[in-house]
Amino acid sequence: MPQQDMHQHCILSYEKRYTFDVQAEQFPFACELSLAPLITFWQQSIPDGHPMQAAMQAQTDAVFDQAPVLLEPIADLAALEPHQDLIDILMTMAFPRASWEEIYAAALVPFQLQTFYTSPRFQQMFTGDDGRMQGRINVDGQTVDHVKMLHAYAYILQHFYDIPLEFDYPLIFTAIDPDTGLDRHFRIDFDARFVTVKTLGPVPSLSEADKQHLLGHLADPHELMALLPPERFAFEGFAIINAVDVTDQEVISSLKRDLIEKESIISNDRFYGLQQRLQTLFRKPDLFFELGALQGDQVLALNCSRQIEYSCIYADSEHHCINEFEGSVYSRACRAGEVLVVDDLTTYPHRTNIEDKLMDKGLRSFVVAPLHYQDSLIGVLSIGSPRPGDLHALNIMKLRDVLPLFAVSIHRSLEEFNTRLQAIIKEQCTAIHPSVEWRFRQAALHWTEQRFSKGVSEMEPIVFDHVYPLYGVSDIRSSSRQRNAGIQADLLEHLQLAQDILCLGHGHKPLPILDHMAHHIGKWKSHIASDFGAGDELSVIDFMRRDVEPLFETLGQFNSEIAGKIDAYRAAIDPQLGTIYRRRRDFEESVMYINEVLSSYLDIEQEKAQAMFPHYFEKHKSDGVEYGIYIGASMVENGQFDLLYLHNLRLWQLMVMCGIVRLGEQTRSQLKVPLELAHLILLQQTPLSVRFRLDEKRFDIDGAYNMRYEIIKKRIDKAMIKDRDERLTQPRKIAIVYSQPREAQEYWEYIDYLQALGYITGDVERLELEDLEGAQGLKALRITVALDDQVPEVAVSMDAIAEAMDAMPHGTVPVS
Incomplete structure (x- = not known):
């Protein structure tokens, strides 16, 4: 490895940041303070014949005459005190006098933090009464020791072995500013021009292999000291330190x-x-x-x-x-x-x-x-x-x-x-509609604050008072009957396949047990066809698995025709259900498809409605789609609400329901089972309160007085027309259920407008309903939605709603 690469690798390995008390230090080399290198510099700094040479010589002669002690190694710093004036003169060659009062600089014993000559600012910032530097340094003690050793060995290798080893480690020194008591940070620059090294005895010899080994192990002090023992060298002179403020x-x-x-x-x-x-x-x-x-x-x-x-x-x-x-x-x-x-x-x-x-x-x-x-x-x-x-x-x-x-x-x-x-909202309330998320966030904020300060264990009640409800449902007619018919058809096909296999087996080998099992299957077929009920599906599946299917292993060995029938049977059976899943799958896929069509349409139109005015909206899919809406001042964060937005939303709901009717009819031809939809809107003119149930994680009507609305919602889809054997909800029609005539008055205006637009055709039916348990005296308007190609698109236009609202006479629509 080249020397320069090794050197860089060594430096990089020390790029860490620590703080270290500078008082702690260990150094294995002998070090002595001496001014001799400085005096030599004085003597050699002016060439012969220069006009200043005589003056310089006079200064050095004065040192020899007045203070010969300064020419010798100085063990006791006290020996310098009587000669401070001479030292000041000598140090003019080491420190710039013009900036002496402004700089942070000092002269130290080599490789020690003991100063003997300092600028005023350095002394104030860094040194104690004993002249030692005080403060913190940005590396750990071990690294400080190692850095000092590397500097020493770099000097030795350069001086005695002609091996250049440039080494510079960034040291940041932190001291307490005596004026403010705050930290000040300084970059420390060392100048070793006045440091010399000598050997104590012969110069240790190094082979080329030793040199390569040494350069490859600069990070290991033990390897360095093994090849070049510290006791064979000594340093004398003094080092200069310059501190640059990098606070x-x-x-x-x-x-x-x-x-x-x-x-x-x-x-x-x-x-x-x-x-x-x-x-x-x-x-x-x-x-x-x-x-x-x-x-x-x-x-x-x-x-x-x-x-x-x-x-x-x-x-x-x-x-x-x-x-x-x-x-x-x-x-x-x-x-x-x-x-x-x-x-x-x-x-x-x-x-x-x-x-x-x-x-x-x-x-x-x-x-x-x-x-x-x-x-x-x-x-x-x-x-x-x-x-x-x-x-x-x-x-x-x-x-x-x-x-x-x-x-x-x-x-x-x-x-x-x-x-x-x-996470709190999710844990306490599950998913929340964006329109009211602000209120749940507000409650969670209050709970967070009070839980820490007062130990409150539960979130505050979340109630929206004085809100207006809207409800609509598009229900699949006779869905339970159609689902059962699909299950029934699948079971009958299942039983028939098994009976055919048993009959073929009996024909090939007339075993009485096979005829007995075929007879048993026939009884099941008759029961399923005429009296299918709850639990029959599981009973048939259990019978087939327990009593019939175990026979197929043997029957399959009778001949290839029977084996083929058994293979076809097994291919027809759904492995998860244990029976045929064909007609029921057609029904369920049709339900899923129409639900997704209607739900997506609602989502698109609901996004438009939210842009008109924010409101709470929830939607549920089962055998059809139902949705609930709540709107009012308490549901918006700024509390500002006008009844205009309520009327707007009611008209929007009626227009959207017309779109749903048309969309449902257009979708029927794409279904494997042509399902029919029945549509209903429930009116409630009086505002009510809605509470979020933390235990059930859902919204519910608050207060016994308002419970009638919830009862009607749950039972209205079964409502019958009074004195007529006819369900209220019918395909291609929308039933609008209300309790008081004033509740219907507003909707007459909307119906008239939608008739003019071509959304609605035919006469409007006024109907009275049979009493429901917990809800008597209900009435309904029933309208027929136009389905021909001349009617407008099913998408609801916000401009159309605005036009209708403007056209309606203000003040004539009751709102409470």
Whole structure:
């Protein structure tokens, strides 16, 4: 492996981040402080004949004459104190004097963190009374030791073996700023120009193999020390350290790492850590930091004054109505879409109650930054200071790169909360219609808040008061009879196939038992044909499996004709049902097909109706399609409702039902079993209350008074016309059932309009119904839907509805 590649591999293996107390250090090489390399540099820095040579020589002679101790290795730093003036002169060659008061620089004992000469700022920031550096470094102790050893060995290999080994490891040193008490971060640059290395005895020899082995094991200190024992070398001189302030870069990098963490803003420690980093970034130890997340019409405020203990942005935040911030610095910043800086809240010209509360907290300088996620406002970040002018546009620019990450963090926390909220709704309520999801979300929010704060164990009741119901059903006529007829036909075919096999077997070999079994099957056929009832299907299947089919193994050996009949029998039997599944499948597939056609049509038209005005809609498919609708002020989040939308929906329902009738008739020719549909609309002019039953996870009518409506819904499809042996619901007709004449008055207007459009043909029947259990005095209008090619398309036009509503005389339709 080439030396450069090995070197890079070694460096990469150390790219980790730790903090390490710099006081802990181990180094196996002998190191001595000496100014001799600097004095030599003085002597050699000016060429012969240069005008400055004499002055330079005079300075070095003064060192020899006044302080010969400076030419020797210095074991005790106290020996330098009497000669500080001379040292200052000597150090002018090592440190730039013009910037001496501004830089962070020092001279140290080689490979130690013991300083003996420091700039004023370095001494204030880094050194203790004993001259040792204090603070934290960004790697672990083992890595520090290893880095120092690699630097030492790089020097040795270059000096004695002519092996270049460039090595540079990025060290970040963190110290406490004595003025603010906050962290300051510095990149440490070492300068070893005034460090020399010598051998203690002969120079250890290295073969080419040794050199290759050493370069391949730079990450292993034991291998290095085995080939080049530390006790054979010593370092003397001094190292120069330059510290470059990288606080802003380090804090921003740390903020980026922190905000990527899952619970970056919903953990006490992590939120406090974010505030500390912002305080460090702005050099303001009393900086106030707050996040606000937008959740619907609420603002969820997070700050260090509130205990964060549930890892939930909703439970751990203060909740405010968004209207509370109208006209404040928050709303102004959000509307402008840019950072708003207030130099002094006391002189802010547009002060509201919000700004007064901020001043009550002791804040004067204040900044609000809107946070956007995918171009949508998702929250705000605000910081404040108790001193006017502390925060301004220039230092706020530092936040530019991390504001999007605060937005991402808020989005992630809101998404996690919404997922938790949806899980609560799903667990408590199953699937919810989108039109009322807001109310379930509201209840789940209240429950989440009260469960954490008050230990509430159940979600609040969800009741929609004063809503108007609409109900419609398109039922398959005689579906039970047709289903039974299909089962009956399949069983008779099943029995016939088996009887034919037994008769063939008896003809080939006249065993009395075969004739007996054929006779038994004949009795079953007679029973199924004349008196088919519940349980007969299972009984026949059990009889065939237990008594008949076991004979086929033997019968199949009689001759090939019988074997072929048995194969045909087995092919005809459905393996899961154990009997023939042909006529019943035709019926069930026909039911499924027409249900899907009608259901899809309803879904398309319902989407249009929702666009007119939101309402609750539920649909059920069995032998036909039934649906229920509830509309009213309590079902919309803003509570705004006009009776115009109720009338609109009733007309829409009647038009859609006409479409369903036509669609059902058009579909009959595509069915294996030509099913007929009967259609009904139930009127209820008086509003009622609807409650969500958490135990049953469904909506139900609330209150005993309103139960009559539910009773009618369950029984009306069996209603008979009074004094006539005729069902109310008939194919190609729509029955509109009502209780009071005023309930029908509105629909007369709609019927007249639809007759004019060509949706309805013939006379309108006025009917009285036989009493039902729990529901007496019902009446109905029955209309016939036009089916010829001249009538309009079955799709309902919103323009047609609007036209009809405009044409109707206002104030003539009773609504209560």
